[in-house]
Amino acid sequence: MKNILYLLLFLSQAVLAQAEYVKNNEVLVFSFKTNKGKKVVLAKDMGDKYLVYRFGTKDKIEMEFPGDIKNSWSKFKYSYYRRGGGKANAGVEIQNIIFENNGFKYVIYYNYSAEEDEQTVGVLVMNEANGKDIKIVGDTDTVEGSLMEIREGGLLEMADEMY
Template sequence: MNPKKHTFLITLLLLFSSSLLFAQNYILPNEVLVYSFETQKGKKLVLAKDKNNQYLIYRFGTATIIELEYPNTTKESWSKFTYSYYSRGGGIQNEGMDLNYVTFTNGNYQYVIYDTYYAVEDTSEIGIKITNLTTHKTTTIRGNYATKKGSLIDFRTNNLLKIDDE
């Protein structure tokens, strides 16, 4: 083999393997995706569950670093999340809407993952709102709807999360 070609192939292999080495695994082999999207600033939000429904986990970060994984332990993780929703049909005439929220509290912060649709404006929005429970300051991180995968709606009927009626 030509030495230049050999060097090129080794360099290419090293570049490819190093990118895999630094990429974070947002879905483990024993997990399935429940819901995910990329934020408008390119970060990633993932809700995943164990294939046998043993736990639910939230992960958020960049392609190379998971900045937050909640909960720290998967034991009894389902009880750490709540789901709430409101749905009104009838389209524009009835100001139809479909609002879906998954909420959890980590330390002094409440996280609300949202997926909403309003018929009047024909708008869909996804993202996460993070509220400091002491100062009540809320930060909204908007998601890129084109990157959305999965659905929160299944929580209405699958009995995995507590449904909050508020």
């Protein structure tokens, strides 16, 4: 019996030690795992008070943006392009959430190509000082949620550029 109590205590601490990507007052908007096992999450407050980006491992959130969630909707932009017509018309859908932090531009992307019947997801991190970009590739099999909710909600300013 004593061993079972120790096991339960250990398991409860392990659960509590895991990173909290979506808090109790939030809903998941969009997420995926990267090919290196990290997680990308966009979550919003249930009352649409804020939008937040979180990135990290199952044990630790390595980056959360913005640090101050006041007026967070104004810190993100959305870009979207769609050409219908399926494979015959090289149909495509491109969706991006864009934000800037400490001299870096982050582009969370979800793309679909009907011609190749292929999806891509990830984060493009652009260093504006030296022009070097890092592409964090996501696993499309782990995608949860949709960026369409952001577009349909009309809470984000549209970006002028596509990525």
